[in-house]
Amino acid sequence: MPAYPSPQVASKVYVLVSRLKGIAVFVVSYLYAALFYLATAVLIVGVGRRILLYSRTPAPLKIPTTPAPTSTPGVVARMFREVVFFESLFKSNKWTWLFGWAFHFGLLLALLRHLRYFTDPVWSWVAFIQSAGVYAGYAMVFGLVGLWIRRLAVDRVRYISAPSDHLMLALILGIAGSGLLMKYVWHTDVVALKTYMLGLMSLQIKQLPADPMLLIHLALVICLMIIFPISKLLHAPGLFFSPTRNQADNPRERRHMPTNA
Amino acid sequence: MKAEFDIPVITHYPQTPAIQVDAMVHSQPFVAKPDIQEPLGFPGELVEDWHDKAIDKMGELLGKYRSLQVFMDACVKCGACTDKCHYYLGTADPKNMPVARQDLMRKVYRRYFTFAGKHFPKLVGAVDLTEEVLDDWYKYYHQCSECRRCSVYCPYGIDTAEITMAGREILASVGVGQKYSNEIIGKVFKIGNNLGLPEPALVDTLEGLEEEVKEDTDVDVRFPVDQKGADILLVTPSADFFAEPHVDGLIGYAKVFHQAGISWTLSSHASEAANFGLFIGSQGNMQRVAMRIREAALELGVKRIVVGECGHAWRVAYSYWNTLIGPFDFLDPNYPAPQHICESTYDLIQQGALKFNKEENDDKVVTFHDSCNVSRASRMGNMPGGQYVIPRALIKASCNHFVDMRQETIHEGTFCCGGGGGLLTDDLVELRVKGALPRMQALHEVIEENEVTHMAAICAICKSQFTKVLPYYDLGMDMIISVHQLVGDALELGVER
Numbered sequence A: 001m002p003a004y005p006s007p008q009v010a011s012k013v014y015v016l017v018s019r020l021k022g023i024a025v026f027v028v029s030y031l032y033a034a035l036f037y038l039a040t041a042v043l044i045v046g047v048g049r050r051i052l053l054y055s056r057t058p059a060p061l062k063i064p065t066t067p068a069p070t071s072t073p074g075v076v077a078r079m080f081r082e083v084v085f086f087e088s089l090f091k092s093n094k095w096t097w098l099f100g101w102a103f104h105f106g107l108l109l110a111l112l113r114h115l116r117y118f119t120d121p122v123w124s125w126v127a128f129i130q131s132a133g134v135y136a137g138y139a140m141v142f143g144l145v146g147l148w149i150r151r152l153a154v155d156r157v158r159y160i161s162a163p164s165d166h167l168m169l170a171l172i173l174g175i176a177g178s179g180l181l182m183k184y185v186w187h188t189d190v191v192a193l194k195t196y197m198l199g200l201m202s203l204q205i206k207q208l209p210a211d212p213m214l215l216i217h218l219a220l221v222i223c224l225m226i227i228f229p230i231s232k233l234l235h236a237p238g239l240f241f242s243p244t245r246n247q248a249d250n251p252r253e254r255r256h257m258p259t260n261a
Numbered sequence B: 001m002k003a004e005f006d007i008p009v010i011t012h013y014p015q016t017p018a019i020q021v022d023a024m025v026h027s028q029p030f031v032a033k034p035d036i037q038e039p040l041g042f043p044g045e046l047v048e049d050w051h052d053k054a055i056d057k058m059g060e061l062l063g064k065y066r067s068l069q070v071f072m073d074a075c076v077k078c079g080a081c082t083d084k085c086h087y088y089l090g091t092a093d094p095k096n097m098p099v100a101r102q103d104l105m106r107k108v109y110r111r112y113f114t115f116a117g118k119h120f121p122k123l124v125g126a127v128d129l130t131e132e133v134l135d136d137w138y139k140y141y142h143q144c145s146e147c148r149r150c151s152v153y154c155p156y157g158i159d160t161a162e163i164t165m166a167g168r169e170i171l172a173s174v175g176v177g178q179k180y181s182n183e184i185i186g187k188v189f190k191i192g193n194n195l196g197l198p199e200p201a202l203v204d205t206l207e208g209l210e211e212e213v214k215e216d217t218d219v220d221v222r223f224p225v226d227q228k229g230a231d232i233l234l235v236t237p238s239a240d241f242f243a244e245p246h247v248d249g250l251i252g253y254a255k256v257f258h259q260a261g262i263s264w265t266l267s268s269h270a271s272e273a274a275n276f277g278l279f280i281g282s283q284g285n286m287q288r289v290a291m292r293i294r295e296a297a298l299e300l301g302v303k304r305i306v307v308g309e310c311g312h313a314w315r316v317a318y319s320y321w322n323t324l325i326g327p328f329d330f331l332d333p334n335y336p337a338p339q340h341i342c343e344s345t346y347d348l349i350q351q352g353a354l355k356f357n358k359e360e361n362d363d364k365v366v367t368f369h370d371s372c373n374v375s376r377a378s379r380m381g382n383m384p385g386g387q388y389v390i391p392r393a394l395i396k397a398s399c400n401h402f403v404d405m406r407q408e409t410i411h412e413g414t415f416c417c418g419g420g421g422g423l424l425t426d427d428l429v430e431l432r433v434k435g436a437l438p439r440m441q442a443l444h445e446v447i448e449e450n451e452v453t454h455m456a457a458i459c460a461i462c463k464s465q466f467t468k469v470l471p472y473y474d475l476g477m478d479m480i481i482s483v484h485q486l487v488g489d490a491l492e493l494g495v496e497r
């Protein structure tokens, strides 16, 4: 027996391996497609049902935390300051505010940056923010690490943390980290990825570049989408329904008689 | 002052203690007996199937209050509220951190009402509703004064007071009510006021006050009761009728009305502004208590309703009356309905109807304690924040020396006196003393730096609470005074208007 396979055997092995690889890519592409469809459905239906629940539950009494705006435009302004600047958190704790704000706006920018995988041609403003979007990843990691350190180091925050609170940070940090690693260390074929994503949107399953880092990144994103409607991530829709923030302070001027109460 | 517990040492504000697990686990108020529970529509004692009943009640409340439903879901455990509660700052018990207090209910909510908690309880910190949990609810939902300070600082506006109220309502509905609050509500139903002061005694007391003022000032200031056709129905906390320093506030209101030439009356049917239905989270009882006031106003045919110095009563009046006992279309539309006594006096000052001799108060350097319910759950005047401006304007109109306490401890950041929300009872003295610590720190600062001699307030509970706890901190119990005492003392009676 020779120490190495004969050319015939070698080519057979080669064919076999590439077939297997082809099958693997095929399976992974379909698996991820299925998971993406599932996760999207869970996210939309889950959050949609929650929003419906919140909007249907009556707010029988006036409970804005005062001083509160006395008119609807004032309430809109208050909500805007809460959503965009985290006004209450700023009053409360500057470190948590800094980390929280850096994380959330990093996340927003990163999400918008990812629109380039879903639009063809890429919208011009999405193209415009691409370079700034890179820093978004760093901002996210900075914010998440800061929040996690607080969670571990401050006795009061440690006391109120459940395992899920740590896992949530790990999950999002994993998403941000794997994204950054792909950007700088283990690149992936972004053109193929975009083809795959655009394919998903038109219900066609194209080939997913089966790089491990990309698969990890996408798997974590899918997890996050599925967890969203059953976790504390509901703070996002919840904020808009918080009666202490979204009610106008006008109980004497207008009799508060909610029809669904 | 002697006590069976360690009185906190006043250091400089702010002081955030390290957590001490179970530091206040021994603190709980007396449980209501059946004869107190039943008139309010609650079972007399812990019902047999309390577990299922409690969970059902929780489900009912989740469907009834958007606040509760959203607050259960939205908390991210960011910790921003953890150092905002005076009971945490004063006791270091971690369950007195607002989020931890909420979690007592949230962990049960998750177990019974969420997917994650049903299937992965350990992961999300969900637990079954056991007797121990119910016990913790009773203890720690009675270590919250429903002051809403936490809600100011929460990024989602989560108001622990709403959760405390829901907790107390669930507890009462399975038969575990709080004696102090429920007994008082019963007295209002039976007699008309918290103190159980019947009409003849009330009339007597007021006649006594007329004589007292006559002796002091030589002016016939009247304290009318049940006077049909008066312009104003004054509804005030019954403590104003004889507790110190409350009564001096009542004298102040009467002097202002007298001097402004306004006809007013009290009502024996509704001789109470306080509404403890708020504290126990029972909208039904709150409405029933408040309804007496509408009835009295209609019966007496008044044109306006004015509410005396009382924090939570003003919250109920300002925020809820219109919904619960309105509309007030039978009142004079030129005045807000209801109106706060401070608003009414302030307007009179603006109109030049009152003259003051500020020197009368020159023996005092005054600071002002913003009451939580006025500050964070209501308003005065027509602009947001009027509730801070107007009482201070009254003080400044009647005193030469006024200073504010540190900014983070006043206005929307004000600290509860430590006795609000149905906790003003002797079975909770330790909690009350410790909960007063942040306010005492801020007060101490202005005593040292500005030689403050008096702290004025516009809340009957604050006044009683401070009278009780100031001595524990080696301060005089008579430091606390009514805003309308200052007003009344400086008001020039009988002079040309």
Ligand code: SF4
Residues within 6 Å of the ligand: B074, B075, B076, B077, B078, B079, B080, B081, B082, B098, B099, B153, B154, B155, B156, B157, B158
């Ligand atoms: S501030 Fe609000 S979100 Fe943060 S821990 Fe407290 S209650 Fe939860």
Ligand code: SF4
Residues within 6 Å of the ligand: B084, B085, B086, B087, B096, B097, B098, B101, B143, B144, B145, B146, B147, B148, B149, B150, B151, B159, B160, B161, B164, B416
């Ligand atoms: S409402 Fe007041 S007493 Fe209750 S948890 Fe919040 S800060 Fe503490």
